[in-house]
């Protein structure tokens with residue numbers, strides 16, 4: 235495992251940070267965790283050298299912190315830094331913030347949080363955080379040693395990022411970034427601004443929620459032509475770690491094999507190691523993807539649950555998958571499952587609750603109809 239600097243914080247962290255947002259439960263379950271499997275996976279990652287673990291109050295129906303707390307018993311807590319988050323939709327006052335923070339400590343079975351983040355901040359949420367005194371509350375927690383660092387995770391456009399990052403004294407920022415999102419959300423401009431301000435950066439969605447792990451045929455053809463053979467996952471992480479501003483790359487793993495592969499990859503990646511030919515390959519790969527992707531849904535599930543039961547990320551995943559891999563929707567088991575569960579786009583009533591929550595700002599209502607049509611339904 236390579237360890238990277240958090241710059242002004244004077245600490246290092248594992249280049250691979252384990253994200254606790256996506257642990258698969260039983261195949262039939264939605265957001266339920268196979269607890270024993272998740273605990274083994276977390277401990278395996280730590281035993282392999284991971285020192286940075288990311289969770290949040292809301293992940294996996296608010297069970298992610300609890301499972302992480304159990305995984306960090308037996309001495310594991312002292313081997314890692316924990317990042318967790320406060321969601322603005324659950325706090326409306328100082329008392330709410332105090333209660334939620336204490337609940338998080340209890341669930342995580344710890345007396346302090348290392349990196350405490352205001353969750354999924356955008357321009358509007360930042361105003362709400364400020365209105366209830368969250369910046370002052372975070373500072374007080376820091377002074378009392380209850381948290382070590384004041385941070386935020388970000389989902390909005392670059393102008394909002396530029397404002398928010400300079401509007402408070404932040405210790406770290408978490409942004410969505412990968413070789414596809416160079417001009418999206420904070421993007422490369424945001425990453426470079428962090429570098430200039432000396433604020434360490436943690437990356438989320440480095441594989442676009444797993445989409446960059448499975449190369450479609452036109453992308454795989456480009457990888458195959460390159461003289462050095464690497465998996466799509468390795469190319470994606472290598473590209474991220476090439477950026478010196480990046481402290482940690484989060485990846486949410488569902489299987490031990492994924493942890494093992496990521497441990498191997500993050501043992502080899504360093505800042506500024508990519509050759510011009512490798513960088514050109516990634517530019518070509520980006521173009522190849524863009525030519526086939528239907529919608530930029532990352533399966534973060536912030537849009538769920540839909541009040542009318544539509545499986546929004548599931549529908550978009552099938553739409554993208556059938557386009558990327560040129561497969562027949564009629565033979566798609568996931569699509570069949572959505573139809574059987576009465577969770578298809580034909581059940582959308584256009585209420586827009588999903589669009590208000592989507593960090594990618596997707597036109598969900600319109601796209602659901604296009605997807606359904608494209609899928610021949």
Ligand SMILES: NC(=O)c1ccc[n+]([C@@H]2O[C@H](COP(=O)([O-])OP(=O)(O)OC[C@H]3O[C@@H](n4cnc5c(N)ncnc54)[C@H](OP(=O)(O)O)[C@@H]3O)[C@@H](O)[C@H]2O)c1
Nearest residue numbers: 253254255387438439440441442443444447485486492495
């Ligand atoms: N604060 C926020 O607003 C926010 C938003 C999003 C994420 N996050 C945090 O950031 C973390 C990382 O984001 P993410 O989960 O989207 O990360 P990601 O790395 O983009 O995607 C994770 C998915 O990639 C696949 N994967 C990972 N390693 C693999 C490997 N070696 N081989 C093949 N596939 C692999 C798995 O997909 P399959 O399921 O297909 O196997 C896994 O579920 C989250 O867990 C969460 O903690 C925070």
